Amino acid sequence: MKRISSLLALLALVLLLPGRLHATARPASHPDDTIIVKLPNQATMTLFVKNKAQLREMRNYKLDSLLVLLDGYITQAEAAGKSSKSDQVTMEFYPAKDQPGKKVPEQIRITVRSEDGKTSSKTMSRTDVVLGRVFGMTVYDDQDDKDHDHVSVRISSTPDSVKQAERKAKQEERANRAVHTSFDIDLGLNTLVNKSVAQGEINPDLRPIGSRYLSLNYHYNIRVGSKGSPFHFITGPELAFNNFMLDKNYRFVDDNNITRVEADPRNLEKSKLVMTTLNLPLMASLQFKGKNGHDGFHIGAGGFAGYRLGSHTKLKYEEEGRTRKDKDRGSYNLSDFQYGLQGVIGIRGLDLFAKYNLNDTFKENRGPQAQALSFGITLLH
Numbered sequence: 001m002k003r004i005s006s007l008l009a010l011l012a013l014v015l016l017l018p019g020r021l022h023a024t025a026r027p028a029s030h031p032d033d034t035i036i037v038k039l040p041n042q043a044t045m046t047l048f049v050k051n052k053a054q055l056r057e058m059r060n061y062k063l064d065s066l067l068v069l070l071d072g073y074i075t076q077a078e079a080a081g082k083s084s085k086s087d088q089v090t091m092e093f094y095p096a097k098d099q100p101g102k103k104v105p106e107q108i109r110i111t112v113r114s115e116d117g118k119t120s121s122k123t124m125s126r127t128d129v130v131l132g133r134v135f136g137m138t139v140y141d142d143q144d145d146k147d148h149d150h151v152s153v154r155i156s157s158t159p160d161s162v163k164q165a166e167r168k169a170k171q172e173e174r175a176n177r178a179v180h181t182s183f184d185i186d187l188g189l190n191t192l193v194n195k196s197v198a199q200g201e202i203n204p205d206l207r208p209i210g211s212r213y214l215s216l217n218y219h220y221n222i223r224v225g226s227k228g229s230p231f232h233f234i235t236g237p238e239l240a241f242n243n244f245m246l247d248k249n250y251r252f253v254d255d256n257n258i259t260r261v262e263a264d265p266r267n268l269e270k271s272k273l274v275m276t277t278l279n280l281p282l283m284a285s286l287q288f289k290g291k292n293g294h295d296g297f298h299i300g301a302g303g304f305a306g307y308r309l310g311s312h313t314k315l316k317y318e319e320e321g322r323t324r325k326d327k328d329r330g331s332y333n334l335s336d337f338q339y340g341l342q343g344v345i346g347i348r349g350l351d352l353f354a355k356y357n358l359n360d361t362f363k364e365n366r367g368p369q370a371q372a373l374s375f376g377i378t379l380l381h
Contacts, residue, residue, distance in 0.1 A: 188376015210245030259367035270316035279306030351378035
């Protein structure tokens, strides 16, 4: 940006010659005052200040030395921006350490950003300068408009694009890590498949909507290969809750250490069996980035193993005009060890999952023989 030096000179003019300023007040709802400087060469500078003390902060520095520093730092940032594939580059400088004893800012942060117009052929470049925690300046340079420049100076406020650059840098740092963690929630439905019951026993038919599945997952996403590799392994603890809600007026009972489904004489509003397990998955995943660098299409498959932590039945019914809820804790002959297959497919923030238990839900010859199948969506991914 060849004209930045002349634009920085406007800053000195504003601070040293305040009598030439044309000031306009901002609306009462805004805490800042606005000062607009218009010069004969059609350049403009806009300052937002909360009070005069903030404006005087810059007088602590020798402006000629400060402008030389800024010119050199901006030149370095521009050179880095031209060689970078990203449209935004942020660099930090520490002049107080390099020049001890001199009145210079402790830190200067410069962000160079290229803004390509999508609806026109114009190209706009933008440079944000932050001096310490007090003073910030934004320079717009329209490369297609050689007659107009605009400098926006804000006291005690970090420019928005610098905040965006910091957020983007953190996102890129996270994406470049070989291992990163995430917390997500699987929310879906349960069903029993491959059901087989002894002669004379009742088939455990489930309510489709009432039989819900919930899993709280803390996952480790491990990249395999160099930076940019789409191949990952996913593992980490999962706390899962399987709800099996019976249809009609049936309930699960433990009869002589055998779990059966039988009719209940009461008018049951809800009858379900809940199983809580701690699982550990291991999935191979392919994760691709979209054109904007954000998460794109991804797919994964693998297995899981787990252990039953607890289980109980819950009945809800009306009796003598009152709603009653009975909860009975017990194993109900559910299999202690769980294992199976699982997979996930998604694009951007939308993920669909499916889990299929290879083991029988109940112990052999101790209850209905069936496997659990769970499916749904992943939240907070």
